[in-house]
Amino acid sequence: MPETTILETAAPRSVRTVVDVPLNRVEGDLEIRVELADGYVVDAWSAGTLYRGFENIMVGRAALDGLVITPRICGICSTAHLTAAAKALDAITGVTPPPDAVRIRNIALLVEQMQSDARQAVLMFMADFANPAHRDQPLYEEAVRRYEPLRGSTAIATIAQTRRVLEIVAILGGQWPHSSYMVPGGVVSLPGAADLLQCRHLLAGFWQWYEREILGCGLGRWLEVRSRADLDVWLDECPAQRDSAVGFLVRFGRQIGLEQVGVGHDRYLSVGGCELPAGSAVRPWRGSGTQLVPAGFAEGPRVRPFVPERIAEHVACSWCGDYAGGRHPFDGATEPYATGGEGGKYSWAKAPRYDGQPAETGPLAEMVVAGQPLFVDLLSGGGPNALVRQLARLVRPAFAYSAIEQWLKETQPGGEFYRFAPRPVEGQGVGLTQAARGALGHWVKIVDGRIQHYQIITPTAWNGSPRDSGGVRGPWEEALIGTPVRDPANPVEVGHVVRSFDPCLVCAVHAVRAGRTVVRKTL
Amino acid sequence: MSLTMFWLQCGACGGDSMALLDTESPDLAGLLAALDIELLWHPSFSNGGPYEYEDLVARLLAGEQPLDILCLEGSIIRGPAGTGLYDAVNGRPKKNLVAGLAQQARFVLAVGTCASFGGVGADGEIEACGAQFAKWEPGGFLGSDFVARGGLPVINLPGCPCHDAVVAGTLTALATGTHLPLGQFNVPEDWYSMLVHQGCTRNEYHEYRVEEQDFGRAGCLFFHLGCHGPLAHGPCNKLLWNRRSSKTRVGVPCFGCTRPDFPQARPFFHTDNIEGIPRELPEGVDRAHYLAYKGMAAASAPQRLTARKTRV
Secondary structure: OOHHHOOOOOOOEOOOOOEOOOOOOOOOOEEEEEEEEOOEEEEEEEEEOEOOOHHHHHOOOEHHHHHHHHHHHOOOOHHHHHHHHHHHHHHHHOOOOOHHHHHHHHHHHHHHHHHHHHHHHHHHHHHHHHOHHHOOOOOHHHHHHHHOOOOOHHHHHHHHHHHHHOHHHHHHHOOOOOOOOEEOOEEOOOOOHHHHHHHHHHHHHHHHHHHHHHHOOOHHHHHOOOOHHHHHHHHHHOHHHHHOHHHHHHHHHHHOOHHHOOOOOOEEEEEEEEEOOOOOOOOOOOOOOOEEEEEEEEEOOEEEOOOHHHEEEEOOOEOEOOOOOEEOOOOOOOOEOOOOOOOOOOEOOOEEEEOOEOOEEOHHHHHHHOOOHHHHHHHOOOOOOHHHHHHHHHHHHHHHHHHHHHHHHHOOOOOOOEOOOOOOOOEEEEEEEEEOOEEEEEEEEEEOOEEEEEEEEOHHHHHOOOOOOOOOOOHHHHHHOOOEOOOOOOOHHHHHHHHOOOOOOOOEEOOOEOOOEOOOOOO | OOEEEEEEEOEOOOHHHHHHOOOOOOOHHHHHHHHOEEEEEOOOOOOOOHHHHHHHHHHHHOOOOOOOEEEEEOEEEOOOOOOOOOEEEOOEEHHHHHHHHHHHOOEEEEEOHHHHHOOOOOOOOOOEEOOOEEOOEEOOOOOOOOOOOOOOOOEEEOOOOOOHHHHHHHHHHHHHOOOOOEOHHHOEHHHHOOEOOOOOOOHHHHHOOOEOOOOOOOOEOOOOOOOOHHHOEOOHHHHOEOOOEOHHHHOOOOOOOOOOOOOOOOOOOOOOEEOOEEOOOOOOOOHHHHHHHHHHHHHOOOHHHHOOOOOO
């Protein structure tokens, strides 16, 4: 294998071979290597450089311990890991949580997601608009004023507002991040009327800010935007909309060419999220399914049913004990094996594939699978791009808010939040949910009351995966192809593309020199 | 006189940084401004490019850029086989960077249990340890003899995550020259010389030994459900989380996440008992007297508690 294909790039901190935890801008938890020719990316590698071994830590532990250990995989989406861990145990015990427990779980998960969407969009993605690489843009000074890290006005407001909305999770679950209030059979907490009313106040406060500063309009007006033409009308309609975070994202993003980069495979995966509790007035985003966020696999706009058995993980390019082809996570294993730069292995991340194909996951995938008209229209023609992917994230709270509000109203104070579930002794189960960044799964086997097998596939494992056994690039590796890079010393364009996938936190873009050279040395 | 601060994540989930965003009055940005702390780098909040970062690190290691406060988040990963390659930056083990920066810093803070004691992964294949402790044992990565240039060992701020007020308070003490007495395991006594149990709204249930055997009720979680509240030091129920609540208040047993042995090998959600009394008792408690006291307490429990009428 030629030297140039050996990398030490990184993927997100994920669980097993790699870690789905915050990637850092520079410390190398996510290292991206791109190869440039004539100022354009012609090849790309994504490598996770941090291995924390969570799956193997779980083996031999007591059946419920995943509820405590796995939220610690990720400081941003610990509620999502808790949800997946609890659902796997629900499946093993065969106990269906009571409807109000499902409501509490869903509310906390969606609140965490709203927090994450706002923080990622403003603090991680739009922070790049204040990068000096864009200093010649007419909107640059405004971008600095609003989005400079820890200084910009919108950045400061986002920290304040997301902090407050997370108080809902603390009221229902004790603390954020890293609590363990979901258990097989429901949740442990007993929210009363006063608790639920506090949650409603906190949600209302966040929502007033979100409409004012992020959307620039009321929820009803935003939901009327159902096509590219509608979006253009909306942008020009009034200064509040044009100057909102959504308006600014679209205007600045178009100016710097974000619609021309980040195409990728045009395949999308959602494993579905938020079971609809019995008797709820909340309707699914599409059709008559049992979950708020529908599950599905889409190639372009064509959506097929999601079948969990079609997931397999490849390790051809992962620092793991080798096997041919892919394995389903119930059959997989995580055997770390650092070969450094030998052969084609370059990441601690494994490569999950659906039906043998890479697929992106996250808010855009949810919109496609749900057939949301604005995003279906924006994708018609050229497929996805960095701007539409980021737009889906910034406006996703608009699709979640009504469900949270309704479930808070429906929850019976002092009602039934837990149904007896025996401690699991034998069995296997999978817990699937949409986390903030997309598809998350925990595959668990229990023998004699102990965990015998624990495999986790995180959203960033999907999006930031290395090549599979067929040599096919992972989603953001593919999305980087064709990206112009003006200044290899400050490859901000590569950051835009990768961050449009929301790689756990921020990513390190280690790259690049002009000509067909790859910069980084091998491990 | 401005202080410089560098935040380094090693085997971390980012939860301590996320928890720090919860600080308010002032918020994180306001706090740094008020204390005149210049944040040279934080992996999540800094906006510079990779070359800027490498240049900064080179100047810090060479002593050209003064470093007052080094914050470490996450465990120091030494595996496989002591190489540290499970956590490598550009092929270089990140543990080497920890060693280099610690030599230059005036103060070193280990933020969170992983950085303090090893935490998740301390018993695993990644061979994780804390900056100056490996679980209960002094030494850890930097060694027992390590003293930062300011004259103190690594200041440990355990918790999974560490409470934002503890980090904010420690930074304030350093910036203002306030003396912070350090206790066992080099933790500031102001936050760690109390038990998580103190301030729990279930305390009266504990007092009268009204204990739960299963989830979802208002009683105490110590005797059967594995609560470490009386066994772990930390300010959770004094400061509260996100200004609102705590795990034990809502019915989640304390997992003892500030302890050097977190996550303990024994099962969570379960208390090991000897004759109906927990194997591990609060520090300094005599078993025979405790047995007698709890028997009498249970016998005198008022009906409003046994019927779980008192709200938590």
